[in-house]
Every structure is written in structure tokens, then in C-alpha cells.
Amino acid sequence: MNPPFHVIGSKQFDQIALEQLFHSAAQMEQIVAAGGTTRFAGKIMCSLFFEASTRTRLSFESAMYRLGGSVIGTENAAQFSSAIKGETLEDTVRVVSGYCDVIVLRHTDVGAAHRAAEVSARVPVVNAGDGSGEHPTQALLDLYTIQKELGRIEGLHIAMIGDLTYGRTVHSLSYLLSNYKDIKITFIAPDNARIPEAVKRYLDEKGVVYEETGDLMKVSGTADVFYQTRVQKERFPSLEEYQLAAGKYIINRHLLDHMRSDALILHPLPRAGEIDAEVDADPRAGYFRQAQNGLFIRMAILENCLGAGSAR
Amino acid sequence: MNPPFHVIGSKQFDQIALEQLFHSAAQMEQIVAAGGTTRFAGKIMCSLFFEASTRTRLSFESAMYRLGGSVIGTENAAQFSSAIKGETLEDTVRVVSGYCDVIVLRHTDVGAAHRAAEVSARVPVVNAGDGSGEHPTQALLDLYTIQKELGRIEGLHIAMIGDLTYGRTVHSLSYLLSNYKDIKITFIAPDNARIPEAVKRYLDEKGVVYEETGDLMKVSGTADVFYQTRVQKERFPSLEEYQLAAGKYIINRHLLDHMRSDALILHPLPRAGEIDAEVDADPRAGYFRQAQNGLFIRMAILENCLGAGSAR
Amino acid sequence: MNPPFHVIGSKQFDQIALEQLFHSAAQMEQIVAAGGTTRFAGKIMCSLFFEASTRTRLSFESAMYRLGGSVIGTENAAQFSSAIKGETLEDTVRVVSGYCDVIVLRHTDVGAAHRAAEVSARVPVVNAGDGSGEHPTQALLDLYTIQKELGRIEGLHIAMIGDLTYGRTVHSLSYLLSNYKDIKITFIAPDNARIPEAVKRYLDEKGVVYEETGDLMKVSGTADVFYQTRVQKERFPSLEEYQLAAGKYIINRHLLDHMRSDALILHPLPRAGEIDAEVDADPRAGYFRQAQNGLFIRMAILENCLGAGSAR
Numbered sequence: 001m002n003p004p005f006h007v008i009g010s011k012q013f014d015q016i017a018l019e020q021l022f023h024s025a026a027q028m029e030q031i032v033a034a035g036g037t038t039r040f041a042g043k044i045m046c047s048l049f050f051e052a053s054t055r056t057r058l059s060f061e062s063a064m065y066r067l068g069g070s071v072i073g074t075e076n077a078a079q080f081s082s083a084i085k086g087e088t089l090e091d092t093v094r095v096v097s098g099y100c101d102v103i104v105l106r107h108t109d110v111g112a113a114h115r116a117a118e119v120s121a122r123v124p125v126v127n128a129g130d131g132s133g134e135h136p137t138q139a140l141l142d143l144y145t146i147q148k149e150l151g152r153i154e155g156l157h158i159a160m161i162g163d164l165t166y167g168r169t170v171h172s173l174s175y176l177l178s179n180y181k182d183i184k185i186t187f188i189a190p191d192n193a194r195i196p197e198a199v200k201r202y203l204d205e206k207g208v209v210y211e212e213t214g215d216l217m218k219v220s221g222t223a224d225v226f227y228q229t230r231v232q233k234e235r236f237p238s239l240e241e242y243q244l245a246a247g248k249y250i251i252n253r254h255l256l257d258h259m260r261s262d263a264l265i266l267h268p269l270p271r272a273g274e275i276d277a278e279v280d281a282d283p284r285a286g287y288f289r290q291a292q293n294g295l296f297i298r299m300a301i302l303e304n305c306l307g308a309g310s311a312r
Numbered sequence: 313m314n315p316p317f318h319v320i321g322s323k324q325f326d327q328i329a330l331e332q333l334f335h336s337a338a339q340m341e342q343i344v345a346a347g348g349t350t351r352f353a354g355k356i357m358c359s360l361f362f363e364a365s366t367r368t369r370l371s372f373e374s375a376m377y378r379l380g381g382s383v384i385g386t387e388n389a390a391q392f393s394s395a396i397k398g399e400t401l402e403d404t405v406r407v408v409s410g411y412c413d414v415i416v417l418r419h420t421d422v423g424a425a426h427r428a429a430e431v432s433a434r435v436p437v438v439n440a441g442d443g444s445g446e447h448p449t450q451a452l453l454d455l456y457t458i459q460k461e462l463g464r465i466e467g468l469h470i471a472m473i474g475d476l477t478y479g480r481t482v483h484s485l486s487y488l489l490s491n492y493k494d495i496k497i498t499f500i501a502p503d504n505a506r507i508p509e510a511v512k513r514y515l516d517e518k519g520v521v522y523e524e525t526g527d528l529m530k531v532s533g534t535a536d537v538f539y540q541t542r543v544q545k546e547r548f549p550s551l552e553e554y555q556l557a558a559g560k561y562i563i564n565r566h567l568l569d570h571m572r573s574d575a576l577i578l579h580p581l582p583r584a585g586e587i588d589a590e591v592d593a594d595p596r597a598g599y600f601r602q603a604q605n606g607l608f609i610r611m612a613i614l615e616n617c618l619g620a621g622s623a624r
Numbered sequence: 625m626n627p628p629f630h631v632i633g634s635k636q637f638d639q640i641a642l643e644q645l646f647h648s649a650a651q652m653e654q655i656v657a658a659g660g661t662t663r664f665a666g667k668i669m670c671s672l673f674f675e676a677s678t679r680t681r682l683s684f685e686s687a688m689y690r691l692g693g694s695v696i697g698t699e700n701a702a703q704f705s706s707a708i709k710g711e712t713l714e715d716t717v718r719v720v721s722g723y724c725d726v727i728v729l730r731h732t733d734v735g736a737a738h739r740a741a742e743v744s745a746r747v748p749v750v751n752a753g754d755g756s757g758e759h760p761t762q763a764l765l766d767l768y769t770i771q772k773e774l775g776r777i778e779g780l781h782i783a784m785i786g787d788l789t790y791g792r793t794v795h796s797l798s799y800l801l802s803n804y805k806d807i808k809i810t811f812i813a814p815d816n817a818r819i820p821e822a823v824k825r826y827l828d829e830k831g832v833v834y835e836e837t838g839d840l841m842k843v844s845g846t847a848d849v850f851y852q853t854r855v856q857k858e859r860f861p862s863l864e865e866y867q868l869a870a871g872k873y874i875i876n877r878h879l880l881d882h883m884r885s886d887a888l889i890l891h892p893l894p895r896a897g898e899i900d901a902e903v904d905a906d907p908r909a910g911y912f913r914q915a916q917n918g919l920f921i922r923m924a925i926l927e928n929c930l931g932a933g934s935a936r
Contacts, residue, residue, distance in 0.1 A: 036354035042660035044689050046682065055407055058358065058384050062411035065356050065382040070689040072682050074699060075386060086854075086896030095679055095893060098916035099686035230398075269407060272398030292410035348666035367719055370670065370696050374723035377668050377694040387698060542710075581719060584710030604722035 004124035005305050006117040010136040010172040015179040022144050024300035025293070032066055032295065040069035043306055046100035047073030048092070049128070050107045055269065055291070056128050056138075060104045063298035069306075072100060090119045097123040102305050104128050124305040132166055132235060138268055139172030141297040145290040146225055149264050155182040159223040161216060161249050162188075162274060164195040166235035169268045171199050173227065178206035185210040186219045193231065193245040216249045220258040226251065228267045228274050252276040259284065266290050316436035317617050318429040322448040322484040327491040334456050336612035337605070344378055344607065352381035355618055358412035359385030360404070361440070362419045367581065367603070368440050368450075372416045375610035381618075384412060402431045409435040414617050416440050436617040444478055450580055451484030453609040457602040458537055461576050467494040471531050473561050474500075474541035474586060476507040478548065481580045482541060483511050490518035497522040498531045505543065505557040528561045532570040538563065540579045540586050564588040571596065578602050628748035629929050630741040634760040634796040639803040646768050648924035649917070656690055656919065664693035667930055670724035671697030672716070673752070674731045679893065679915070680752050680762070684728045687922035693930075696724060714743045721747040726929050728752050748929040756790055762892055763796030765921040769914040770849055773888050779806040783843050785873050786812075786853035786898060788819040790860065793892045794853060795823050802830035809834040810843045817855065817869040840873045844882040850875065852891045852898050876900040883908065890914050 013021070031037050045064040047057050052075055061071045089107065093116045096103060105116050106128040113127030113134075129135040147153055158177065160170045164187050174195075177183045185203070187195040187210060194212060203210050213219075228251055236242040251265060256279060259265075267275055267287040279285050325333070343349050357376040359369050364387055373383045401419065405428045408415060417428050418440040425439030425446075441447040459465050470489065472482045476499050486507075489495045497515070499507040499522060506524060515522050525531075540563055548554040563577060568591060571577075579587055579599040591597050637645070655661050669688040671681050676699055685695045713731065717740045720727060729740050730752040737751030737758075753759040771777050782801065784794045788811050798819075801807045809827070811819040811834060818836060827834050837843075852875055860866040875889060880903060883889075891899055891911040903909050 038353075041662075042690075042692075044686055054386055054404075058386075058408060058411050061384040062356055065384065066354075068354075071384075072685040072689065072695075074678055074682075087894030091894060092679075094912050095915040096682060098912070099682050099919055270399030270403060288406050288410070291407040295411055350665075366698055367716075370698075370720060370723050373696040374668055377696065378666075380666075383696075582711030582715060600718050600722070603719040607723055 004120065004122065006113075006120075006124050007126045007136055007301055007305070008113045008117055009127065009134045010139045010175040013136075013140070013176065013179070018140075018143065018176070018179060021140065021297070021300050021304065022147055024303055025144055025296040026148075028066075028296040028299035028303070031299070036066045036068065038068035040064065040067040040302070040306060043069040043102075044100040045069055045071050045073075045302070046096050046103050047071060048096060048103055048105050049074055049076060050105075050112075052076045053106050053129060056106065056294075057104075059291075059294045060126075060128065060298050063295055063302055066295070067299055067302060069101075069302075073104075089115055093119050093125070102126065102302065105130075107131065126301060126305065129168070132168055134172050135168050136172055137294070137298055137301055138169045139176050140301070141290065141294045142169065142173050142227070142266060142268065143176050144297050145266060145286060145293045146264065148293065149286055149289070150224060150262075153177070153180045153183075156224045157184040157186070157219070157222060158225040158227060159186045159188055159216075159219050160195075160227045160229070162229035163193045163231040163235070163245055164189040164229075165193045166232055167229040170195070170227070170229060174199050174203060174208075178203060178208045183208050186223065187212045188214065188216050188219070188249060190214065190245045190248050192241055216255070217258070220255055221260065224260070224263060226259070226263060226265045228265065228271075230267075230270065230272050230274055247273065250274055250276065251279055253278050256282055256284070316432065316434065318425075318432070318436050319438040319448055319613055319617065320425045320429055321439065321446045322451045322487040325448075325452070325488065325491070330452075330455065330488065330491060333452065333609070333612050333616065334459055336615055337456055337608040338460075340378075340608040340611035340615070343611070348378045348380065350380035352376065352379040352614070352618060355381040355414075356412040357381055357383050357385075357614070358408050358415050359383060360408060360415055360417050361386055361388060362401075362417075362424075364388045365418050365441060368418065368606075369416075371603075371606045372438075372440065372610050375607055375614055378607070379611055379614060381413075381614075385416075401427055405431050405437070414438065414614065417442075419443065438613060438617060441480070444480055446484050447480050448484055449606070449610055449613055450481045451488050452613070453602065453606040454481065454485050454539070454578060454580065455488050456609050457578060457598060457605045458576065460605065461598055461601070462536060462574075465489070465492045465495075468536045469496040469498070469531070469534060470537040470539060471498045471500055471528075471535040472507075472539045472541070473528060475505045475543040475557055476501040476541075477505045478544055479541040482507070482539070485539065486511050486515060486520075490515060490520045495520050498535065499524045500526065500528050500531070500561060502526065502557045502560045504553055528567070529570070532567055533572065536572070536575060538571070538575060538577045540577065540583075542579075542582065542584050542586055559585065562586055562588065563591055565590050568594055568596070628744065628746065630737075630744070630748050631750040631760055631925055631929065632737045632741055633751065633758045634763045634799040637760075637764070637800065637803070642764075642767065642800065642803060645764065645921070645924050645928065646771055648927055649768055649920040650772075652690075652920040652923035652927070655923070660690045660692065662692035664688065664691040664926070664930060667693040667726075668724040669693055669695050669697075669926070670720050670727050671695060672720060672727055672729045673698055673700060674729075674736075676700045677730050677753060680730065680918075681728075683915075683918045684750075684752065684922050687919055687926055690919070691923055691926060693725075693926075697728075713739055717743050717749070726750065726926065729754075731755065750925060750929060753792070756792055758796050759792050760796055761918070761922055761925055762793045763800050764925070765914065765918045766793065766797050766851070766890060766892070767800050768921050769890060769910060769917045770888065772917065773910055773913070774848060774886075777801070777804045777807075780848045781808040781810070781843070781846060782849040782851060783810045783812055783840075783847040784819075784851045784853070785840060787817045787855040787869055788813040788853075789817045790856055791853040794819070794851070797851065798823050798827060798832075802827060802832045807832050810847065811836045812838065812840050812843070812873060814838065814869045814872045816865055840879070841882070844879055845884065848884070848887060850883070850887060850889045852889065852895075854891075854894065854896050854898055871897065874898055874900065875903055877902050880906055880908070
């Protein structure tokens with residue numbers, strides 16, 4: 001038996017793997033339009049969520065059902081499961097892997113998905129976010145949206161805005177972008193929420209061009225993609241630090257007037273004021289289409305993990 | 313594409329719509345007896361519950377499964393979802409509508425279902441209770457139970473008892489009853505929990521005969537239907553107000569002796585002392601059959617929202 | 625209509641019933657290996673969990689899906705259901721039994737499953753743990769594991785270790801073992817967590833040989849089965865009592881060296897230090913295989929409750 005295909009971090013995907021995945025996601029879009037499939041009848045996905053993430057969980061569960069499978073799981077295991085009885089994550093995964101065919105894991109600790117994969121010899125583990133670590137399926141759907149909306153990834157100029165220290169989707173997306181040629185990234189953050197050194201080092205190694213600035217207006221007329229993020233109160237060490245970072249960069253009608261007509265505005269959602277509601281009706285506002293693409297990407301991920309045609 | 317058929321309030325149903333729905337509910341009863349159907353295979357319902365309501369949620373989910381569909385959802389989204397990250401209901405609905413075919417929404421705020429329907433261009437929204445607003449599917453199953461048990465609705469005398477201020481099922485049922493001829497309603501409530509003026513105004517406009525009293529015994533021998541309700545502690549502004557209202561009207565063996573032999577006792581459940589357990593064995597105790605009818609009505613509602621034959 | 629087949633306590637199973645159940649469980653193992661069945665298509669199981677027990681719930685839900693059925697339910701009904709509105713368990717069961725074909729009940733109160741079965745005239749109730757009462761399906765999977773791993777039950781010497789006062793799985797397993805000949809049980813517990821008199825009386829009546837000791841090493845080289853348990857903090861009256869009981873008996877490499885080479889180590893899980901991780905790789909460590917057997921036993925239980933061939 002081949003080892004299972006785990007999805008742990010965005011660095012595991014090269015350009016060929018990405019192209020295959022996006023091709024599969026496009027097929028999934030057609031499958032959904034046609035009313036779903038029964039391909040995964042009899043298969044069970046376990047949503048093992050140690051912290052709540054309603055949106056991510058619902059999109060994974062929808063993906064499994066659209067493919068004809070079933071779902072067991074927990075909305076928020078940390079509050080009331082074996083965890084509070086002192087069980088290790090490894091033991092939980094060993095047991096749960098006996099009840100399902102794929103585990104989708106959301107955890108508060110960096111490295112949790114990797115630890116889970118280590119002890120899951122038969123069942124693939126998909127990382128749905130591990131603390132301030134990675135959230136690879138979010139980055140995959142972000143990149144898929146860029147490809148789908150703008151028709152290409154190579155040569156683009158991407159502005160990443162907001163909380164770049166704790167915003168793990170920004171890190172994961174940066175790693176993915178480094179697979180493509182002629183990418184330029186502008187990191188726009190307040191001083192206490194700048195992009196970590198580790199991410200910059202990785203981009204340096206890969207030869208990706210990037211710059212850091214505190215001034216969103218500097219790239220407002222030139223960037224192809226504006227990747228806005230929420231400043232996540234719960235990730236900051238103090239209220240003061242949070243308030244320094246929050247509310248500094250807001251995408252509104254004024255900014256829209258400066259943007260290129262073919263620009264694309266993305267946001268991993270939920271938003272909390274960083275994008276004005278008045279922007280929603282603009283065709284450049286891609287964030288709800290982006291959320292919808294999460295379904296197709298997660299279907300493609302599940303197909304990769306569970307499908308007969310997966311090469312491992 | 314036609315706009316989706318949302319179920320927001322009881323006032324949207326006229327007598328013809330009610331008759332069609334009840335006809336459909338009766339068919340659903342036969343489908344359940346025959347072991348269900350696969351009619352909705354591939355369809356996904358999302359239970360989006362921002363406050364817990366186990367009974368309502370389970371009956372909707374059972375309805376979807378009896379029709380062959382699947383369910384994603386959340387038991388209590390407010391505690392741990394994007395809501396605590398500051399997301400608006402509108403954004404949540406926009407995203408979730410990309411993952412399902414129908415949304416069943418329970419919320420704490422009056423008007424939430426209407427707001428959700430406004431931004432759900434593709435997916436129907438069913439109101440499963442919005443604060444002290446409406447709970448239309450409860451009122452529909454109440455009325456269906458009356459029709460099924462007594463064979464008619466026209467000409468009936470209905471006593472509504474208990475917390476008539478905060479008991480939204482009483483309001484919704486009153487609105488539905490106003491579609492029928494020769495209805496008489498007696499509202500029986502303590503002074504601090506009387507039926508709101510808005511409901512009375514609506515009944516006046518529709519020409520429905522009603523009276524208010526604090527004395528249950530006054531109609532004990534004449535009413536056809538006794539619609540008992542729980543005094544909901546959580547809806548009262550203070551403990552004192554609650555205690556004034558609670559425990560004033562209890563249906564027990566003594567009252568049964570005064571009731572007509574063909575009377576019907578209903579309660580939206582859960583009960584907390586307003587109906588003695590000794591009443592349960594009496595054939596006039598219809599509240600558990602009423603709860604069972606909730607399944608059939610909700611199947612009929614889903615059929616209306618999702619079915620091929622739905623007239624919109 | 626025959627009355628439903630409820631699973632309330634381990635005493636309801638005699639040796640013939642156990643053999644039939646184990647035979648069915650072995651068949652279920654083959655069904656799972658073959659990718660599941662659609663035998664229960666259209667059937668609905670309700671997981672009615674008034675306290676969280678993620679592991680037990682997930683294995684029941686997996687069992688239902690492997691058999692082709694559907695699941696509705698609640699992870700932790702006590703926190704937010706009708707219960708907090710004052711509803712009795714009996715009312716909840718009466719209502720929920722109208723929405724499903726089998727109820728799996730987890731409750732905090734001893735006797736809850738029995739009370740539920742009393743009012744469930746149509747739908748079978750399966751006890752998934754009632755406070756410090758019973759947890760029969762756990763005991764059934766424990767015994768099935770012994771049978772499967774050691775090839776027999778008769779004549780075995782079983783050491784039960786840890787919290788024998790509050791550890792209900794130990795009680796239930798003792799009751800089941802009393803169906804077999806030549807069983808010897810050694811109860812190994814700290815003074816404040818000894819096996820209750822009621823269990824001893826039952827074993828006396830059934831003629832089962834047992835002894836009590838505080839010394840694990842006494843049987844380390846002779847017992848066939850080491851049934852280790854977690855000392856459950858939440859069941860002890862005070863922290864002091866808990867600390868006296870916890871950590872006294874730990875299965876580690878040192879103990880392994882004393883054990884027979886054909887011994888079997890079991891644990892209902894979760895563990896919290898009572899078995900060292902270094903033991904996991906030893907072939908005598910049967911606890912993860914035991915957890916996996918929970919799936920097959922629960923499938924067999926559901927087959928007994930719902931299947932066409934169920935003899936009632």
C-alpha cells in the first residue's frame with residue numbers, strides 16, 4: 001500500500017502539481033453545475049476541528065457531499081472532547097483514522113497537521129489551518145482565483161495588505177507564488193505587523209522580487225491583485241498592538257478610483273471593516289467568487305487524496 | 313433563472329398556498345412511511361443556527377435526509393464562528409450560499425431572515441426563527457396539526473395561552489389563522505405578557521374575531537383548540553417580570569374534565585410545567601403528534617424550495 | 625409491531641447473544657474492507673449527546689455511514705438545547721423519536737438510557753454511556769477484542785487496573801465476562817478507587833473468581849489481559865481524592881518485560897499517562913486495534929437494532 005497523500009503545507013506543491021490541481025478544480029466546477037457526483041459514495045471524511053472555523057469546515061463538508069461522500073466530525077473539539085481529558089493529538093488521530101477515509105484537521109498549534117500525518121499511516125490528513133502556521137487550501141484557492149480571474153499568474157504584481165505577521169494565508173500564498181516567473185509582491189503593513197523574516201528569506205532563495213512599504217497608495221494604480229486581510233485581534237499579544245495595526249488600510253470607493261480597471265480585489269474573509277460594503281458591487285471585487293472557488297479547490301484536494309487516479 | 317422561494321414570515325402564505333402545502337405534507341407522511349425517497353440526492357441543506365434550537369434543527373435535518381439530501385451546518389454559530397470575528401450576517405450568507413442549495417437560518421435578531429434573503433440571489437432561505445420575530449414553519453405545522461386532527465380550520469375557536477408577548481409562535485399562528493373564515497381567538501395571558509397591539513391590529517384589518525382575558529376557565533368548556541405556550545424566561549427583561557407570568561395557567565387533569573371531548577391541546581414544546589404529565593395519555597393531548605408533523609411540514613417546505621414542481 | 629430492541633446495559637447479553645453479535649461484527653469488518661454497504665439507505669440515526677464524547681460519537685456515526693444510513697444529532701445537547709429550557713429527557717426522546725430510526729444516547733445521569741427506552745415505543749435506544757452507570761457498547765467492543773486477539777474468552781485471567789470505582793467500562797466488562805466459564809479477574813486499584821460492592825456481589829452470584837489487590841506487579845507475569853483505565857478527574861469528589869488515585873499504576877517498558885509474551889494490553893481510551901508511549905510499538909499493545917473494533921461492534925449493534933434479521 002502506498003503511503004497516503006497528505007496536504008500539510010503550501011511548499012509541497014510545485015508548478016506542475018498546481019496546474020494539475022487547478023485543472024481538477026475546473027472539472028469540479030462542472031460537476032457541481034451538473035448536480036454533483038456519487039464518486040465517493042461510501043467514503044467518510046472526518047472534520048476534526050480543534051478550533052472553530054465555520055466557513056472552512058462548511059466548504060470542506062460541502063465538497064465531500066458534492067462528491068457523494070459522507071462526513072463525521074466535530075465543530076470545536078478542544079472545548080469538550082478527549083483533549084480536555086488529556087489525550088494527545090497523536091492518539092486522537094490514531095483512533096479517528098480508524099473511523100474515516102480522510103481527516104481534515106484544524107488545530108491551534110503550529111505543526112499539528114504534520115504531527116497528525118506522522119501517525120496516520122493509512123488515512124490522508126489535510127491541514128485546514130494550524131495556529132499561526134499554514135492554511136494551504138486557502139492559499140490554493142487564492143491562487144486558483146487569480147489564475148481563473150486574470151488568466152495567468154506569471155508576471156503579476158500582487159499587493160498583500162494588512163496583518164502580514166499573523167496572517168498565515170499571506171505566508172502560504174507567498175510560498176505558492178514563488179513557483180511562478182516574474183512575480184512581484186508588495187507587502188503593505190503597519191510597523192508592528194510586517195511580513196516575517198522567514199518568508200522573506202524563502203522568497204530570496206526562490207528569487208522572487210518583493211518590497212515592503214507602509215503606504216498602500218504607492219501601488220494603488222499599478223498592482224494587479226490587492227490581497228486584503230483582516231487584522232486578527234485574537235493573534236495579537238495585546239490590545240494596544242492590535243489597535244496600532246487595525247484599520248490602517250481600508251479598501252473603499254476612493255481607492256477603487258485609483259486602481260486599474262482590470263485589477264482584482266481578494267480577501268480570505270471574514271472581513272471586519274477592511275473592505276467597505278460599497279466596493280462589493282464593483283466587478284473587481286473578487287472575494288465572494290474567491291470563497292466560492294474554495295469549494296472547487298477542496299473538491300480537487302479530496303479527489304487528490306481519495307480518488308482512484310491519484311498518483312502517489 | 314427565477315428568484316428563489318424564500319420562507320420568511322407567515323403572512324406570505326394565503327389560503328391556497330396553505331392548502332397546497334398541507335397536501336404536500338400529507339404526501340410526505342406517506343413517503344416517510346414508505347422509507348423515504350432519494351429525490352434530493354446531491355442537494356445540500358445548510359443549517360445556519362446562530363442560536364441553538366435542537367428540536368427545530370433536528371426536524372429540518374431529518375426532513376432533508378428523508379428526502380435523500382445531505383446536510384452541512386452549525387449547531388450554534390454565534391459562539392464560535394466568523395460572527396465573533398466581526399462578520400456581518402450578509403457576508404456569512406453570501407459565502408455559505410456558495411456551498412449549499414438551501415439555507416435554514418436561525419438567528420437572534422428580528423428581521424435576520426429577511427436580510428439573509430435579500431443577499432441570497434440563488435439559494436432559498438428558510439426562517440427557522442428570528443429572535444422575537446417570526447417562526448413560520450412552527451406556525452405552519454401548528455395549523456397543519458389542527459387541520460389534520462379536527463378536519464377543518466374554518467369556524468374554530470382557538471384559545472392561545474401563556475406568554476403572548478414574547479411567544480412568537482402565537483403571533484405567527486394568528487397571522488395564518490386570519491386566512492380562514494369564522495375564526496375566533498381567545499388570548500389568555502397574565503397582564504405583563506399580553507398579545508401585542510401589532511397582532512391585534514392585523515387581526516382587526518383581516519376581520520378576525522378575538523378577545524383577551526386573564527381567565528382560562530372562561531373558555532375551558534367551549535374552545536376547540538388550546539394552544540399552550542411556555543413562558544420563556546430568556547425573553548423577559550427581568551426575573552420579577554418572568555415570575556409574574558410563569559405558572560399562571562397550567563393544563564392538568566382538572567382542566568381536562570372541563571374541556572370538550574373533541575378538544576385539541578397543542579404546545580410548540582419544550583414545555584416546562586405548563587402541561588402536567590398526567591395529561592399526556594389523554595387522546596386530546598396532541599402536542600407530540602404536532603411535533604411529529606413538524607417533520608412532514610418541513611419536508612413540504614423543502615420540496616417547495618428545492619423541488620422541480622415548485623411554483624415561484 | 626414488535627417492541628424495539630434497546631441496548632441499555634451489559635447484563636442484557638447472554639453468551640449466545642454475545643456470540644451472535646461477535647459473528648456479526650466480524651462480518652461488518654468485511655463490509656468495511658469492501659467499501660461499506662447501502663443496506664441502511666434512508667435510515668436515520670440520532671446521536672443525542674447530552675455530554676460530549678467525541679470518540680464514541682464519531683465511531684457510532686461512522687458505523688451508521690458505513691451501513692449506508694444518515695445521521696442527525698448534537699455534540700453536546702446539555703449546553704444549549706431544550707434541556708436548558710427545562711425540558712425533561714422523556715419529552716426530548718418522545719419528540720426526537722419522531723425524526724429518526726434509532727437514538728444513540730449519551731447522558732450524565734445514571735439510568736437515563738432506561739428512562740429513554742421506556743418512552744420510545746417505536747425507535748430503539750442505544751446507551752452510549754449514562755453517567756457513572758453503564759457504557760455497554762464499550763464493554764462489548766472490549767470483549768470482542770479479547771475474543772479476536774486471544775481466540776477465546778473462557779479460562780482467561782483479566783487484570784483490571786486503575787479507577788475501578790468510577791470507571792464504568794470496568795463494571796460493564798465484568799458483567800459481560802460473567803457469562804463465560806473459568807474467568808479470573810484481578811482488580812488492581814488504589815484504596816479510594818476500589819471496585820464497588822455491587823459489582824462484587826454480581827460476580828459472586830455468577831460464581832466468577834476474583835481478587836482485589838493494590839499491587840500490579842503481583843499479576844504482571846500471569847494475567848492474559850491487562851485492562852488499564854484512566855483515572856477520571858471529573859468523576860472524583862475532590863482534587864485530593866483524584867491525586868491519590870492518579871498515576872499509581874503505569875504500564876511501561878519495565879512492566880512489559882515482566883508480562884507474558886502472549887499477553888494483551890487494552891485501554892478504553894483516552895489515556896492520560898497510564899500507558900507510556902514507548903509501549904505503543906509492542907505487539908501486545910492492543911488498544912488502538914480495540915478502538916478500531918468499536919466501529920465493527922457498533923455496526924453490529926445498529927444491525928441488531930435496525931436490520932431486517934433482528935430477532936426481538
